[in-house]
Amino acid sequence: xxxxxxxYGGSSVHSTERIQRVAEHIVATHxxxxxxxxxxxxxxxxxxxxxxxARSLTPTAAARELDMxxxxxxxxxNALMAIAIQSLGTxxxxxxxxxxxxxxxxxxxxxxxxxxxxxxxxxxxDRGAIALVAGFQGISRDTGDIxxxxxxxxxxxxxxxxxxxKADLCEIYTDVDGVYSADPRLVPDARLLEHxxxxxxxxxxxxxxxxxxxxxVEYAARxxxxxxxxxxxxxxxxxxxxxxxxxxxxxxSSVIGVAHDASKAKITLGGVPDTPxxxxxxxxxxxxxxxxxxxxxxxxxxxxxxxxxISLVLPAADGPPTLRALRQSCAELGIEDLxxxxxxxxxxxxxxxxxxxxxxxxxxxxxxxAAGVHLETISTSDIRVTALCPAAQLPDAVRAWHTAFDxxxxxxxxxxxxxxx
Amino acid sequence: xxxxxxxYGGSSVHSTERIQRVAEHIVATHxxxxxxxxxxxxxxxxxxxxxxxARSLTPTAAARELDMxxxxxxxxxNALMAIAIQSLGTxxxxxxxxxxxxxxxxxxxxxxxxxxxxxxxxxxxDRGAIALVAGFQGISRDTGDIxxxxxxxxxxxxxxxxxxxKADLCEIYTDVDGVYSADPRLVPDARLLEHxxxxxxxxxxxxxxxxxxxxxVEYAARxxxxxxxxxxxxxxxxxxxxxxxxxxxxxxSSVIGVAHDASKAKITLGGVPDTPxxxxxxxxxxxxxxxxxxxxxxxxxxxxxxxxxISLVLPAADGPPTLRALRQSCAELGIEDLxxxxxxxxxxxxxxxxxxxxxxxxxxxxxxxAAGVHLETISTSDIRVTALCPAAQLPDAVRAWHTAFDxxxxxxxxxxxxxxx
Numbered sequence: 001x002x003x004x005x006x007x008y009g010g011s012s013v014h015s016t017e018r019i020q021r022v023a024e025h026i027v028a029t030h031x032x033x034x035x036x037x038x039x040x041x042x043x044x045x046x047x048x049x050x051x052x053x054a055r056s057l058t059p060t061a062a063a064r065e066l067d068m069x070x071x072x073x074x075x076x077x078n079a080l081m082a083i084a085i086q087s088l089g090t091x092x093x094x095x096x097x098x099x100x101x102x103x104x105x106x107x108x109x110x111x112x113x114x115x116x117x118x119x120x121x122x123x124x125x126d127r128g129a130i131a132l133v134a135g136f137q138g139i140s141r142d143t144g145d146i147x148x149x150x151x152x153x154x155x156x157x158x159x160x161x162x163x164x165x166k167a168d169l170c171e172i173y174t175d176v177d178g179v180y181s182a183d184p185r186l187v188p189d190a191r192l193l194e195h196x197x198x199x200x201x202x203x204x205x206x207x208x209x210x211x212x213x214x215x216x217v218e219y220a221a222r223x224x225x226x227x228x229x230x231x232x233x234x235x236x237x238x239x240x241x242x243x244x245x246x247x248x249x250x251x252x253s254s255v256i257g258v259a260h261d262a263s264k265a266k267i268t269l270g271g272v273p274d275t276p277x278x279x280x281x282x283x284x285x286x287x288x289x290x291x292x293x294x295x296x297x298x299x300x301x302x303x304x305x306x307x308x309x310i311s312l313v314l315p316a317a318d319g320p321p322t323l324r325a326l327r328q329s330c331a332e333l334g335i336e337d338l339x340x341x342x343x344x345x346x347x348x349x350x351x352x353x354x355x356x357x358x359x360x361x362x363x364x365x366x367x368x369x370a371a372g373v374h375l376e377t378i379s380t381s382d383i384r385v386t387a388l389c390p391a392a393q394l395p396d397a398v399r400a401w402h403t404a405f406d407x408x409x410x411x412x413x414x415x416x417x418x419x420x421x
Numbered sequence: 422x423x424x425x426x427x428x429y430g431g432s433s434v435h436s437t438e439r440i441q442r443v444a445e446h447i448v449a450t451h452x453x454x455x456x457x458x459x460x461x462x463x464x465x466x467x468x469x470x471x472x473x474x475a476r477s478l479t480p481t482a483a484a485r486e487l488d489m490x491x492x493x494x495x496x497x498x499n500a501l502m503a504i505a506i507q508s509l510g511t512x513x514x515x516x517x518x519x520x521x522x523x524x525x526x527x528x529x530x531x532x533x534x535x536x537x538x539x540x541x542x543x544x545x546x547d548r549g550a551i552a553l554v555a556g557f558q559g560i561s562r563d564t565g566d567i568x569x570x571x572x573x574x575x576x577x578x579x580x581x582x583x584x585x586x587k588a589d590l591c592e593i594y595t596d597v598d599g600v601y602s603a604d605p606r607l608v609p610d611a612r613l614l615e616h617x618x619x620x621x622x623x624x625x626x627x628x629x630x631x632x633x634x635x636x637x638v639e640y641a642a643r644x645x646x647x648x649x650x651x652x653x654x655x656x657x658x659x660x661x662x663x664x665x666x667x668x669x670x671x672x673x674s675s676v677i678g679v680a681h682d683a684s685k686a687k688i689t690l691g692g693v694p695d696t697p698x699x700x701x702x703x704x705x706x707x708x709x710x711x712x713x714x715x716x717x718x719x720x721x722x723x724x725x726x727x728x729x730x731i732s733l734v735l736p737a738a739d740g741p742p743t744l745r746a747l748r749q750s751c752a753e754l755g756i757e758d759l760x761x762x763x764x765x766x767x768x769x770x771x772x773x774x775x776x777x778x779x780x781x782x783x784x785x786x787x788x789x790x791a792a793g794v795h796l797e798t799i800s801t802s803d804i805r806v807t808a809l810c811p812a813a814q815l816p817d818a819v820r821a822w823h824t825a826f827d828x829x830x831x832x833x834x835x836x837x838x839x840x841x842x
Contacts, residue, residue, distance in 0.1 A: 016477045053501055056437045058508030065507070068515050069500035072493035079490035080474055086486070087479030094489050099565065120565070144520065144541070 002168035003035040003125070007135065007158035011175040012232035013077050014044030016084075022173075022232060023084035026130065030090055035125045037165065039135040039158040040081050042073025063108035067137075067148045071097070074134035074154070082132050091129035095120060097146075100131075101164075102138035102157060104147045111138060111147035113156065113219070116164035125165075133161060152213025159216045163223035170225050172212060173232035178239030179204065179211050181257040181407040186395045190402070191409035193239050193257065200256050200350055201227075201241045203384050207348035208261025217241065255351040255360070255405040260398045262391055265319035266344040267312040267326060270337030278333060282310065285325045289318045311377065313388065316342060344376075345394030349385040349401055361385060363404050371400040423589035424546070425450065428460040428556065428579035432596045433653035434498050435465030437505075443594075443653060444505035447551065451511055456546045458586065460556040460579040461502050463494025484529035488558075488569045492518070495555035495575070503553050512550035516541060518567075521552075522585075523559035523578060525568045532559060532568035534577065534640070537585035546586075554582060573634025580637045584644035591646050593633060594653035599660035600625065600632050602678040602828040607816045611823070612830035614660050614678065621677050621771055622648075622662045624805050628769035629682025638662065676772040676781070676826040681819045683812055686740035687765040688733040688747060691758030699754055703731065706746045710739045732798065734809065737763060765797075766815030770806040770822055782806060784825050792821035 006026065013019050030036050050069050054061045078094040085092040101117030124131040135154025140147050149156050155172060162170035179201065180190040196204075198221035205214040211229055220227050220241065230238035272278055282293070291314035314322060323340050330338055354360050361378070364385050368375050373396055376388040389397050402408065427447065434440050451457050471490050475482045499515040506513040522538030545552040556575025561568050570577050576593060583591035600622065601611040617625075619642035626635040632650055641648050641662065651659035693699055703714070712735035735743060744761050751759055775781050782799070785806050789796050794817055797809040810818050823829065 016474050020478060050497065053437050053497075054504050057441060057501060057505045060508070061504040062507050065500045065503040065513075065515055068517075069497055069504070072496045072500075075493045075496075076471065076474075076490055079486045079493075080478060082486040083475050083482040083490070084478045086483050087481070092486075094486055096489075096567070146517070146520075 001033045001035070003037070003165060004029065004169050004171060005037045005039065005158050005162040005165070005167045006171045006173060007039040007154055008041065008081075008173045008232055009154070009175065010041040010044050010046070010077075012173055013040055013081065016080065019043075019077070019080050019084050023081060023088060025232070026081075026085060027088045027090045030130055036130045037121060037125070037161055037167070038081065038130060038132045039154055039161065040074065040077045040132060041135050041154040042070075043077045043080075046073040046076070064145055067108045067111075068146050070148055071134065071137040071146050074136055078132045078134045085130055085132075091127070092132060093124050093129055094132040094134070095124075096134050097137035097157065098139035100133040100161070102133075102160065103141040104138035104149070106140040106143050106145065106147070108145065108147055110150035111140065112215075113138060113149070113160050114141055116160050118161060118164050121161065122165065133157060150215075152216065155213040155216035156219055159220045159223075159225050159227065162225045163219065167225070169228055170220065171228045171230060172216075173230055174211060175231065175233065176211060177231045177234060177236045178229045179209070179241065179257075181409075182398055182402045183209070183260065186260070186398050187258075187402045187408075189408035189410075191407060192236075194237070196239055196241045196256075197244045198241065199244075199383065200352070203348070203350045204257055204259045207259035207350060207384065207386065208263070208346065209257075209259040212241070254353050254357060255349060255407065257350050257407060258398050258401045258405075259348045259350060260394055261346040261348075262343065262394055263316055264313050264344050264346050265316040266341040266388070267314070267319065267323055268339040268341075269310045269312075269326070269330065269335060270339065271307045272310055272333075272335050272337075273307055278335075281329045281333070282312070282326070285329060286312060286314065286322060289314055289322060291318070291322070311388075313344060313346065343391040345389045345391040345397065347387050347389065347394060347397050347401065349405070350383065352383055354380065354385060355382045364401065367400040367404040368397055371396050373397045373400065422454045422456070424456040424458070424586060425590050425592060426458045426460065426579050426583040426586070426588045427592045427594060428575055429462065429502075429594045429653060430575070430596065431462040431465050431467070431498075433594055434461055434502065437501065440464075440498070440501050440505050444502060444509060446653070447502075447506060448509045448511045451551055457551045458542060458546070458582055458588070459502065459551060459553045460575055460582065461495065461498045461553060462556050462575040463491075464498045464501075467494040467497070485566055488529045488532075489567050491569055492555065492558040492567050495557050499553045499555045506551055506553075512548070513553060514545050514550055515553040515555070516545075517555050518558035518578065519560035521554040521582070523554075523581065524562040525559035525570070527561040527564050527566065527568065529566065529568055531571040532561065533636075534559060534570065534581050535562055537581050539582060539585050542582065543586065554578060571636075573637065576634040576637035577640055580641045580644075580646050580648065583646045584640065588646070590649055591641065592649045592651060593637075594651055595632060596652065596654065597632060598652045598655060598657045599650045600630070600662065600678075602830075603819055603823045604630070604681065607681070607819050608679075608823045608829075610829035610831075612828060613657075615658070617660055617662045617677075618665045619662065620665075620804065621773070624769070624771045625678060625680045628680035628771060628805065628807065629684070629767065630678075630680040633662070675774050675778060676770060676828065678771050678828060679819050679822045679826075680769045680771060681815055682767040682769075683764065683815055684737055685734050685765050685767050686737040687762040687809065688735070688740065688744055689760040689762075690731045690733075690747070690751065690756060691760065692728045693731055693754075693756050693758075694728055699756075702750045702754070703733070703747070706750060707733060707735065707743060710735055710743060712739070712743070732809075734765060734767065764812040766810045766812040766818065768808050768810065768815060768818050768822065770826070771804065773804055775801065775806060776803045785822065788821040788825040789818055792817050794818045794821065 082094040104111035121131040135157040184190040227241040378387040503515040525532035542552040556578040603611040605611040648662040799808040
């Protein structure tokens with residue numbers, strides 16, 4: 001008998017029929033003798049629908065009130081799940097994030113978990129009942145305000161509860177069969193990765209693989225919580241995300257997968273003087289935004305004057321306000337060449353020891369050229385090669401790299417109905 | 422400058438457009454210099470939609486989980502209202518019932534308020550901001566569980582906050598212009614009552630007038646909170662509900678209004694022995710249900726044996742389970758004559774000193790007969806005459822009494838679009 005934390009994403013619970021089916025699965029697990037904590041996301045598109053209502057009132061709603069608004073979604077889905085489980089004759093109680101002791105910073109909209117004090121959850125388990133916890137939410141330790149953990153926050157809720165309760169396993173149920181060498185929707189022969197190291201998983205997640213939220217992987221690595229990524233639509237074995245020592249050495253091939261991200265925008269400051277003052281100004285503007293800075297040296301005539309192109313790759317939603325702020329700074333500094341692309345394609349090759357194999361970077365560039373993909377920039381580290389290309393060419397680019405590094409499986413992946421998380 | 426608590430019902434906020442309009446009204450009141458606490462119900466039919474989802478999972482959902490589910494509705498409407506107010510440039514913060522310090526009993530589904538500790542609400546007012554509080558909900562003082570206050574609970578939230586904050590006034594905004602001598606939807610010449618005594622209002626509310634929840638009136642009377650009932654769709658003056666000393670004596674006419682209730686069912690046990698044992702058994706079965714018992718003596722032959730008809734008038738939703746329970750008790754006691762009417766019409770004449778005017782009861786019976794209404798039973802007290810009739814005849818019955826006691830106004834009432842609360 002072990003303690004398991006299960007998390008179900010929004011597509012797994014997008015209707016009461018689906019909730020009923022998931023409830024049956026939960027009860028079956030419980031009847032195998034496991035203690036069970038279940039984290040449920042908001043039903044289907046609830047979060048987006050609530051956001052749309054807020055945006056119809058004002059484009060600039062206060063984050064504190066948005067948090068109060070959005071957390072209602074998870075309360076609804078968790079209460080319904082508790083009701084569905086009870087209707088099958090098993091005791092269950094649902095808790096809000098605050099009731100489950102998810103204590104966070106006060107940063108509305110993207111609070112971080114400071115501590116988890118799951119006393120009520122533990123008492124529920126001690127009574128033999130299933131504890132349900134609303135994902136994505138907590139309570140600010142300082143202000144008592146309701147907070148949200150940002151996109152993918154329910155993954156983090158599940159991992160944090162697993163860590164605090166010293167659970168044996170954290171199961172993340174989603175709408176794909178596990179972690180793949182590339183998105184099977186783009187790459188039909190993508191290979192299911194049975195075992196994934198925390199670091200690789202973190203890079204995949206940060207590079208756009210949507211199967212797990214990056215912060216949940218970091219949290220799991222820090223507390224050594226093993227994560228089992230599985231489909232809520234099939235009984236396939238899924239992928240185990242854990243520390244390197246647990247993994248068979250066969251998984252240490254140098255190239256593991258291709259992640260992609262079509263949700264980024266790009267701002268380019270053209271031919272700007274490479275001065276500390278400007279860099280500081282830019283860093284001030286993008287502070288608090290998950291932006292990546294790319295510096296690329298311009299043509300020779302400019303280079304002599306120490307000028308460069310500076311590109312910012314950032315979440316598309318942050319694009320317009322950042323652009324406005326940069327425009328002001330540029331005006332002060334006399335820089336007029338500011339370009340904006342509202343969607344840019346980003347693809348990343350994830351692996352290990354990439355820098356020690358010089359052939360990798362060359363293959364990356366050559367295959368994109370052969371596939372007719374316009375390579376905008378490319379950067380590399382020991383565990384990741386990241387390229388930017390036009391958004392429309394991203395699927396071709398992903399398939400080109402996946403084939404070039406021979407990452408495909410003999411069998412095609414099955415993509416289930418239902419998207420999003 | 423005074424402190425005002427305003428409450429807006431579900432029909433006042435059934436869309437984001439309506440929320441925007443109500444927000445403008447709230448900001449205008451605030452700009453007149455008043456401190457403002459606002460209680461908002463769930464948008465339109467949200468509560469019923471959430472209940473339908475729960476019922477699609479099981480007809481017998483646990484009350485604790487239903488409370489967790491339903492309270493999400495008020496969080497959504499209050500957060501959206503805060504966002505709408507902020508978009509108009511006025512500071513506002515929304516609070517859940519728990520955050521606003523609404524402490525209740527642990528009875529899920531119909532908790533009672535034990536105490537109100539609105540520290541955070543007061544601090545918000547002290548900062549000059551508008552405090553929004555989710556209606557209908559609180560937190561159990563003993564268990565920490567989220568609770569709901571039953572139908573019409575948002576009225577009680579508003580009155581309880583007004584009492585705790587020693588507000589100058591509690592304004593209840595609804596979809597009618599105020600308290601009428603009868604439902605203006607049934608009786609076009611119903612008269613708006615400018616001043617209504619707490620006791621009369623309580624009788625009207627308990628007899629089916631939907632404009633205020635009975636418990637909120639009791640709470641207001643106990644704490645002497647004046648309630649101003651107004652329309653959220655017009656600027657009409659509305660009705661003031663307050664203690665008798667505040668009222669002009671002109672309002673002390675002996676007959677004030679006619680309330681009706683079409684939401685009741687009726688169970689009749691026919692020709693049963695009038696023994697303490699049976700009465701006790703019946704009282705046990707209906708314990709916890711808002712049921713009224715009516716005893717009526719049967720024809721002479723039975724009377725000799727001390728037998729009577731016993732009728733139970735109770736909320737329609739409680740009908741089927743009560744019927745099942747009574748059927749068992751009756752079988753034990755050998756009583757076979759058990760009849761059920763799933764909808765019964767109930768009408769009540771509300772006033773004062775009714776028993777001292779014997780003509781009242783006679784007029785009640787005669788006008789119903791003249792209107793062709795089948796009078797099933799009639800009972801009277803000093804402040805109320807209540808009759809039961811077939812549900813289909815209820816509108817005719819209400820109009821007959823309203824005319825007979827000359828309660829009409831010279832002008833016809835205006836009924837606004839949007840129903841329900």
